[in-house]
Amino acid sequence: MNEKAAADGTAxxxxxxxxxxxxxxxxxxxxxLYQREVKRFLKVFTQTICAPIVTTLLFYTIFSIALHxxxxxxxxxxxxxxxxxxLIMMAILQNSFQNCSSSIMVAKVQGNIVDVxxxxxxxxxxxxxxxxxxxxxxxLVGAVTTIVMTVVAGFPFHDIGAxxxxxxxxxxxxxLLGMIGGIWAEKFDHMAAITNFVVVPLSFLSGxxxxxxxxxxxxxxxxxxxxxxxxxxxxxxxxxxxxxxxxWLGMLVLAGIDVVLFFIVHRMLVTGYKLKS
Amino acid sequence: xxxxxxxxxxxxxxxxxxxxxxxxxxxxxxxxxREMQRGFKIWKxxxxxxxxxxxxxxxxxxxxxxxxxxxxxxxxxxxxLVPGLIAVAALxxxxxxxxxxIVYDKTEGxxxxxxxxxxxxxxxxxxxxxxxxxxxxxxxAVVWAALLVFGGGLPHAPLALLFFISAGSLMVGLxxxxxxxxxxxxxxxISVQTFIFMPFVFLSGVFFSLGELSDSARxxxxxxxxxxxxxxxxxxxxxxxxxxxxxxxxVSLGVVVLLWVAAYRLFxxxxxFKS
Numbered sequence: 001m002n003e004k005a006a007a008d009g010t011a012x013x014x015x016x017x018x019x020x021x022x023x024x025x026x027x028x029x030x031x032x033l034y035q036r037e038v039k040r041f042l043k044v045f046t047q048t049i050c051a052p053i054v055t056t057l058l059f060y061t062i063f064s065i066a067l068h069x070x071x072x073x074x075x076x077x078x079x080x081x082x083x084x085x086x087l088i089m090m091a092i093l094q095n096s097f098q099n100c101s102s103s104i105m106v107a108k109v110q111g112n113i114v115d116v117x118x119x120x121x122x123x124x125x126x127x128x129x130x131x132x133x134x135x136x137x138x139x140l141v142g143a144v145t146t147i148v149m150t151v152v153a154g155f156p157f158h159d160i161g162a163x164x165x166x167x168x169x170x171x172x173x174x175x176l177l178g179m180i181g182g183i184w185a186e187k188f189d190h191m192a193a194i195t196n197f198v199v200v201p202l203s204f205l206s207g208x209x210x211x212x213x214x215x216x217x218x219x220x221x222x223x224x225x226x227x228x229x230x231x232x233x234x235x236x237x238x239x240x241x242x243x244x245x246x247x248w249l250g251m252l253v254l255a256g257i258d259v260v261l262f263f264i265v266h267r268m269l270v271t272g273y274k275l276k277s
Numbered sequence: 278x279x280x281x282x283x284x285x286x287x288x289x290x291x292x293x294x295x296x297x298x299x300x301x302x303x304x305x306x307x308x309x310x311r312e313m314q315r316g317f318k319i320w321k322x323x324x325x326x327x328x329x330x331x332x333x334x335x336x337x338x339x340x341x342x343x344x345x346x347x348x349x350x351x352x353x354x355x356x357x358l359v360p361g362l363i364a365v366a367a368l369x370x371x372x373x374x375x376x377x378x379i380v381y382d383k384t385e386g387x388x389x390x391x392x393x394x395x396x397x398x399x400x401x402x403x404x405x406x407x408x409x410x411x412x413x414x415x416x417x418a419v420v421w422a423a424l425l426v427f428g429g430g431l432p433h434a435p436l437a438l439l440f441f442i443s444a445g446s447l448m449v450g451l452x453x454x455x456x457x458x459x460x461x462x463x464x465x466x467i468s469v470q471t472f473i474f475m476p477f478v479f480l481s482g483v484f485f486s487l488g489e490l491s492d493s494a495r496x497x498x499x500x501x502x503x504x505x506x507x508x509x510x511x512x513x514x515x516x517x518x519x520x521x522x523x524x525x526x527x528v529s530l531g532v533v534v535l536l537w538v539a540a541y542r543l544f545x546x547x548x549x550f551k552s
Contacts, residue, residue: 044464051471058479066485067338070347070354189319196326204333210341219340 029121030129037133041099048095052141056091057148060084063209071210077240080153085236086208088145092167093203093228096138096174097181097195100130104182105191113275123269127179127262134175135168142167155239162247163238169254170231174199176261183268183275202228212244227257304396305404312408316374317415323373327366327416328423334362335427350486352517359429360511361483364445367417367510368503371446372453372474374412375405379457380466389550398544402454402537409450410443417442429514437522438513444529445506449474451536458540458548481507487519502532 022028041048064080071079107113116126149155157163177199185191206228212220223229224245234250237243243250269275297303316323335355342354349357382388391401421429432438452474460466481503487495498504505525512518518525 047464047467047471051467054471055475058476062479062484065489066349067341070344070349071341072344189322192319192322192326196322196329200330201333204337209337215340 026121026125029119030125030132033116033121033126033129034132034136037099037103037130038136040103040133041137048099048137049141049144052091052095053145053148056087056141056145060087060149063087067209072214077242081155081240082211082236083209084149084153084155085239086206086232088142088149089166089170089232089235090203090206090208091145092138092142092171093174093231094199095141096134096171097178097199099134099137100175100178101182101185101191101194102178103130103133104179105185105188108182108186108275109188117272117275123266126269127176127265130179131172131175134178135171138171138174139167142171156241157239158241159238161238162234165251166231166234166238166254169251169258170228170235172258173227173231173254173261176258176265179265180261180268183265183273186274202226206232207244208232227253230254301395301397301400304394305400308394308396308401308404309407312374312378312405313411315378316370316408316412323370323412324416324419327370328419331362331366331420332423332426335359335424339427350488350517350519352515355427356429356515357486357511357517358484359424359427360514361507362424363417363420363514364442364507364510365478365483366420367413367442367446368449368478368506370416371409371413371449372470374409374453375450376453376457376460376466376469378405379454380460380463383457383460383550384463392547392551398541401544402451402540405454406447406450406537409453410446413446413450414439414442432514433516434513437526438510440526441506441509441513441529444526444533445503445510447533448502448506448529448536451533451540454540455536455543458543458550461549477501477503478507482519483507502528505529 020028060080060083063083067083068079104113107116121129146155181191181194185194205223206226207223212223212229212233215223230245230250230253233243233245234247234254237247237250267273295303335358338358339355347354379388382390394401396404456466456469460469480498481501482498487498487504490498499520505520505528508518508520509522509525509529512522512525
């Protein structure tokens with residue numbers, strides 16, 4: 001070891017740096033991206049966790065006061081209990097969407113998206129990293145809201161498995177949708193347009209506030225074409241044990257949509273649509 | 278005119294400072310127009326989105342309520358709801374207009390430029406406030422027109438409607454100026470919006486009559502100044518109000534004056550923008 005190397009500081013390294021080798025999956029890469037995504041929203045947790053929880057509880061209060069004896073939902077379930085799972089699911093959907101879409105959007109606007117595209121990570125691994133971050137936020141918001149509402153109002157838990165399955169599958173659906181939106185959008189305006197004109201209407205008209213079975217024929221048909229309906233219906237089944245659509249159908253629809261969206265995002269990343277020129 | 282300044286004839290006279298009287302009207306108008314353009318350049322978000330959201334709320338409630346006899350405070354539920362939805366849209370626009378503009382300027386590092394404009398603090402507050410009121414009136418008009426599909430019709434007392442929407446948007450707009458001044462970053466203003474503005478607005482009787490609440494909750498709700506604005510707007514549209522319209526007008530005006538004084542003071546001392 002000569003003096004020059006010591007001055008450069010390389011002497012402190014046990015050996016010269018070498019390329020890290022990994023097998024089929026770059027686990028460390030996925031884990032790093034996942035951590036980045038989680039830290040990104042935790043750093044502003046008042047906005048990303050507290051705000052949606054407070055808003056959901058606020059809406060819960062308002063709607064239960066305004067509608068409690070004016071709406072007939074499913075027999076022997078009080079309106080407040082019927083309403084809560086839908087509102088929780090709406091929070092999960094919106095936050096999952098926001099996390100993935102804003103992450104990609106901000107990186108594109110600031111120009112640091114290359115830092116995600118350059119590392120030795122396959123499109124599959126990138127999707128997993130983003131997906132993990134978005135689902136973590138969605139589930140965190142959903143879980144805390146559920147706990148608060150259970151403490152305040154007391155809810156039945158009919159089928160924890162359904163709650164978990166629909167929570168995660170729906171969160172993943174919106175994450176993937178958010179990634180597609182984030183890749184496609186060129187400006188924040190475009191993103192706001194997707195949120196205002198697609199995500200919000202689909203989640204409002206999904207049966208959070210009413211039982212689809214009581215609607216006129218035409219509205220029922222429309223509702224069954226809305227994937228958000230299956231998310232809320234299945235999630236609610238987990239709590240109250242009753243749903244408008246068969247449970248297996250909801251599970252199948254969500255799984256199917258998740259797979260299709262996953263392939264679309266994968267294609268976008270492989271071809272570099274709007275990301276690589 | 279001297280011959281050794283050849284550029285002067287082109288200008289047609291040496292530039293001189295524009296003189297104005299007690300109020301810099303041109304400056305005020307320029308400032309007002311900038312604020313308006315800022316808000317309505319993105320009209321899809323500032324006009325179309327509130328209209329769609331109001332329509333969604335009305336449809337959801339319309340679909341949810343399957344009992345034809347469902348009423349609120351003695352009137353059909355949707356008739357009660359429509360004024361509330363118009364009020365929410367106008368007040369949300371009022372909150373977002375000044376504060377978002379101020380925080381945007383702050384993050385861009387150009388907000389302190391306000392202190393070198395030939396505008397007095399009073400003119401700045403007036404400029405922001407004027408843009409807020411006109412923006413809210415526009416949003417209210419659009420949402421009102423959109424909600425005509427759910428019934429409704431011409432307002433019961435058009436002048437009162439104009440007054441209550443203006444007073445309400447002033448109240449929220451001045452509060453929004455103060456919040457904008459206080460905010461150092463986007464986080465701050467979003468927190469004010471989520472944790473203060475939204476509870477005040479949504480618990481003010483937008484979606485339900487205070488008669489639905491327990492006695493003690495009702496007493497608390499009556500301390501919310503936004504209640505008087507929403508109630509006034511509902512009275513002006515339908516002729517039904519829970520509070521006396523004159524009391525509602527007096528409370529709204531009183532709060533506006535207080536907030537105006539506060540906003541003026543903060544701009545005058547340069548709170549969080551002059552060091």
